[in-house]
Amino acid sequence: MTLDPSPSQTVGPFFAFGLPFEGGGDLVPPGTAGAISLHGTVRDGAGAPVPDALLEFWQAGPDGRIPARAGSLARDGRSFTGFARVPTDRSGDYAVRTLRPGPIAGSAEAPHLAVTVFARGLLHHLFTRVYFPNHPEANAADPLLAALPEERAATLMAVPDGWFGGPGYRFDVRMQGPGETVFLDLVGGSS
Amino acid sequence: MSPAAPERRRTEQDEVTDAIREAATVAPQRGGHPDRAYTPYRSTSLRAPSQPLVVAPASLLEQTAPVFGAKDVRPTDADLTVHSTGEPLGERIVVTGRVLDRDGRPVRHQLVEIWQANASGRYAHDGDRHPAPLDPHFTGGGRCLTDDEGRYRFVTIKPGAYPWRNHHNAWRPAHIHFSLFGTAFTQRLVTQMYFPGDQLFHLDPIFSSVTDEKAQQRLIATYDHDTTVAEWALGYQWDIVLDGPGATPPDPDEV
Numbered sequence A: 001m002t003l004d005p006s007p008s009q010t011v012g013p014f015f016a017f018g019l020p021f022e023g024g025g026d027l028v029p030p031g032t033a034g035a036i037s038l039h040g041t042v043r044d045g046a047g048a049p050v051p052d053a054l055l056e057f058w059q060a061g062p063d064g065r066i067p068a069r070a071g072s073l074a075r076d077g078r079s080f081t082g083f084a085r086v087p088t089d090r091s092g093d094y095a096v097r098t099l100r101p102g103p104i105a106g107s108a109e110a111p112h113l114a115v116t117v118f119a120r121g122l123l124h125h126l127f128t129r130v131y132f133p134n135h136p137e138a139n140a141a142d143p144l145l146a147a148l149p150e151e152r153a154a155t156l157m158a159v160p161d162g163w164f165g166g167p168g169y170r171f172d173v174r175m176q177g178p179g180e181t182v183f184l185d186l187v188g189g190s191s
Numbered sequence B: 001m002s003p004a005a006p007e008r009r010r011t012e013q014d015e016v017t018d019a020i021r022e023a024a025t026v027a028p029q030r031g032g033h034p035d036r037a038y039t040p041y042r043s044t045s046l047r048a049p050s051q052p053l054v055v056a057p058a059s060l061l062e063q064t065a066p067v068f069g070a071k072d073v074r075p076t077d078a079d080l081t082v083h084s085t086g087e088p089l090g091e092r093i094v095v096t097g098r099v100l101d102r103d104g105r106p107v108r109h110q111l112v113e114i115w116q117a118n119a120s121g122r123y124a125h126d127g128d129r130h131p132a133p134l135d136p137h138f139t140g141g142g143r144c145l146t147d148d149e150g151r152y153r154f155v156t157i158k159p160g161a162y163p164w165r166n167h168h169n170a171w172r173p174a175h176i177h178f179s180l181f182g183t184a185f186t187q188r189l190v191t192q193m194y195f196p197g198d199q200l201f202h203l204d205p206i207f208s209s210v211t212d213e214k215a216q217q218r219l220i221a222t223y224d225h226d227t228t229v230a231e232w233a234l235g236y237q238w239d240i241v242l243d244g245p246g247a248t249p250p251d252p253d254e255v
């Protein structure tokens, strides 16, 4: 039996009391050893910041294990659940505090965060990925990165920059236009 | 010679309605999902990617999904009428249905979130400028986990229609926003549930962004008298089918 899917609709402008939650961007508590900030700006086709976008991140831990742990909404300050959700602010900025993912055993892909972008004016969410520059060999062998022209692959690479709490990475999302982020049509499954 | 009937002035809504009709004549959409670039919904013009999506096999990571459990959701989160000291105004309703994957398998113990306007069509959000009353007893956000059969159930208030600024005299049909997770990250869905018989459907660029009539029907709940609770609330059924490659749920080490 194959059922037809329920169509997507925009998240609209008023998701703020429905979806964001306390600590939604804190995959780890402040002061955690090895914590990084991942932050950036979401921009539209005119380069203007998008103040009503919502980003979700899903990732493995530094040990390469994919969490299968409840508590993503009710953060207990100890468990690494691998899930974050943050709205952009008035300047289109977002930030999450997390740990860099390690390589997943048996995965063809280099360590990455899976990202979903929602926004007012976006009728169907967009999938993308964040890769990190400190896995040069795995990145070179990554089937997606390898298949993209260099300047497009660069849109998926987090850029190291400072953060008052330690190392930080910038990952901007350009929804349209020059430097447009690579968005994915995820099919089947690699193994 | 009879005097000519005064000609009705063409409205901005007429332009949008024409654009909606025009868009519905182009190629059918994959899976019934809206095209991201959809002229009648003006905000899409700068927010839809101009490059085609890059086809990629889902990674091992993307074949799994976050796990939610009892500690993430309180039982009262599914009843939007009990979050305050008093009863919200409006028509109390029960909204329930099943979350399934494309193979018809129930999506069990997964998170369902909703948010909506109050009975007057006003959101409890600073950005909502609609001059309709806020309800001190209604916020409009709820969540629950699906059960062993993939079933969710919310008690809430029927939301009102509301105006928006897409064009002059633009109104959204009454709807409840839904957010859903599957067993794989690829199945993520945010959508809206509508109520049967709404006169605004075909004037609304967001509803109409789904151009296939059968796909439109999949956005509309069914009034169900068996779900209706005697002397208390009207009942609606709405099943949701998640798109995207599914996955065998991993063995959770803690649920």
Ligand SMILES: [Fe+3]
Residues within 6 Å of the ligand: A012, A014, B117, B172, B175, B177
């Ligand atoms: Fe809405």
